[in-house]
Amino acid sequence: MxxxxxxxxxxxxxxxxxxxxxxxxxxxxxxxxxxxxxxxxxxxxxxxxxxxxxxxDPRMVLFPEELKIRKSMRQFMRNTTWKVTRNKAFRQVIRECALIKRPGQAGTWITAEMIEAYTHLHEMGYAQSVEVWEEDELIGGLYGIDLGHVFCGESMFARKSNASKLGFVKLVETLRDENYALIDCQVYTEHLASLGAREIDREEFMQILNND
Missing domain, CATH: 3.30.70.3550 (Leucyl/phenylalanyl-tRNA-protein transferase, N-terminal domain)
Structure with a gap:
């Protein structure tokens, strides 16, 4: 070690x-x-x-052009009145990510120290958040580190069904339009796989990361 x-x-x-x-x-x-x-x-x-x-190794990633949006989600996106914003409530998003209960986890890895550290990075322009609102209520969101060609996703939360998924899809669509190489999802989850994320070798991930 x-x-x-x-x-x-x-x-x-x-x-x-x-x-x-x-x-x-x-x-x-x-x-x-x-x-x-x-x-x-x-x-x-x-x-x-x-x-x-x-x-x-392997590393879970999503290439923006490989995003999968199911038919039901597309219909939901057409009809929803929820609003999606970016970098409007970073501290609130990371706190909500720390509070949300996750299956198989007794606590959270998002400690008070991490909240302060990533909020500092947000103030420097590196840590980014996506917020999903129902009127004035924050119901979902995510945050991560923006390296300019790779977005390193850290955590997401949802207080209502489809809230975090909506924020994630909107982020990926924006990053695709801005020619980002990939979204780093770190480790495998079925939820991310359903959205088109897949595992690649760490060596391939590093080549993409270093090709900025």
Whole structure:
């Protein structure tokens, strides 16, 4: 296990454990977080535990042109009165992502420390949010890190059915129009697979990430 110190450096992702752990320790200061994402690495840990830095192989990604929207969802999108915005309520979105209960998880990896760190990145223009509103109520959303050609998705939440999916679809459509290479979804979920995301080798992911 590689343990980080105050120096701003990560080992190569090829040194990751079979589970995908690259390193442990360090901190969540902005320059370290940005270096991590630009290096194909992201933090994921429980409150009270050391920071763990991950680069899984394979990597779950969505190429924007491969987005799948089911017929029922297209009909819903045509008829809904919900509004989708971007970067209007970042702190509220990340807090909601921390609060939402998820199957098989007793708690959240979005600690108070992470909320402050990513809010700082948002203020710097790197962390982005998508919000879904029913009138003035925030009912869904997501956030992630924008690297300019790759969007690194972190978490999403929904208070009503289809809310997070609507926000995600709208984001992907925007990124497709802006010629983004891919959306990093990190690890496999059936929900993401149903939207067209798929696993690729870490080596292929790194080639795309470094081709900016």
């Amino acid at each position: 590689y343990f980080l110190n105050k120096d701003l450096v990560f080992p190569p992702v090829s040194a990751a454990s079979p589970e995908g752990v690259v390193a442990a320790g360090g901190d969540l200061r902005p320059d370290r977080l940005l270096l991590a994402y630009r290096s194909g690495i992201f933090p994921w840990f429980e409150d009270g535990s050391p920071i763990l830095w991950w680069s899984p």
